[in-house]
Amino acid sequence: MPPSFALVDCNNFYASCERVFDPSLRHVPVIVLSNNDGCVIARSEESKALGISMGAPFHEVRGIVHRHGVRVFSSNFPLYGDMSRRVMATLADFTPHMEIYSIDEAFLDLSGMPGRDLADYARCIRETVRKWTGIPVSIGIAPTKTLAKIANRTAKKDAKWNGVFDMRNPSLQGEILHRIAIEDVWGIAGRLGLQLRDAGMDTAGRLRDAHLPSLRRRFGVVIARICQELRGVSCLPLDRVETPRKQILASRAFGTRVTEYQDMAEAVASHAARAAEKLRSQGSTAGAVMTFIRTSPFTIRDAWYQNTTLASLPSPSQDTAILISAALAGLKRIFRKGYRYQKAGVLLLDLTRCGPTQGDLFTPSDPAREDRSRRLMRTMDAVNRRMGRGTVFHAAQGVNGRWRMKAGNLSPAYTTRWSDLPRAR
DNA sequence: TCTGGGGTCCTAGGACCC
């Protein structure tokens, strides 16, 4: 028996989250913007129909927005994260074998569900998620993850399937795959798509029927694997355990351009602190800190400058103070006056699980100091968790925040802040 | 005036070793 994967994907997830708590948004076009209200990252069906494309800079679609009364939201990630947890918890009721693939997608392994029609089962999942969370989902079923992605797409695009499409039948696969453009296959985008098209493979069907050894030679293992998956040979197993991140990035575009070192330093310190928080929450330490700054890649009028610097720590750490000072030391090396900076970030690397570490011969360890640091971090995290992010912070992060991002159309934190709880009347 | 943020995996090529 080949395996059966189901891909559950939330429809227009961020836009749907906004709708759950505001019924006036039903049946009207809704869009959600990226940080800084920069570009469009989610669209309701009505907005798609108006021709607003994914990733479009907001200023380019402003005309359509005004003409059609599109409701616009700044991204509200605490809300979306919380809704995602609810959806995933609901799915977990239906199978123990599940991989949370992204904030709005999960693969379920439905192999060996005894005595059930899987499409029926999927319809039941879909209805339950809608009832318990208010979020509409689509479900595709197939013998491999790559095919399940395509099945899901079909479920979503073609209304006659009512949100659930079972593509386990091989002759059905043949039919569908010839209608799927090569760039719509999971793992193939612009660059590879062009190369495959050049080689005569313009649809998923053509890629599936290619000569495997030549494909492997010319395009590498990744494409060969996709080819196998399209043939129904499962190469990508369900990844059930949540693996700790191998690197942690905190970066933001600025609300307004930054020109002064002091503002930049506060921003970099804040990113370092946020990255450190994430680091501790997954129980890791970092061995190296990378700092980067850059001007806008879009504005031709301004001089372009970008630079990156990497600092290894004498010994791995998860102490915010240590990570901030490493990031700031890096910033000093690369900051140049006279540029209009648009973005900065801090990347933590060489992550290892906490525990006994290899000491450095030249920096004798100081157990008392390390213990103090651990207790301080634990306390800070606890306070910020309880009282809200940013209740206690390091002085280097500053308080004026001229660089902080814009969020002009933010919805309330309906589910994560007491004062924003929706009221029923 | 205005263009996101956070990840992963793979590969090629250099450094280094024997």
Place this chain on the structure above:
DNA sequence: TCTGGGGTCCTAGGACCC
């Protein structure tokens, strides 16, 4: 006047995903 071959490890950069 003459200078090998092969393995491993690391890193940077490319490509992709949501």
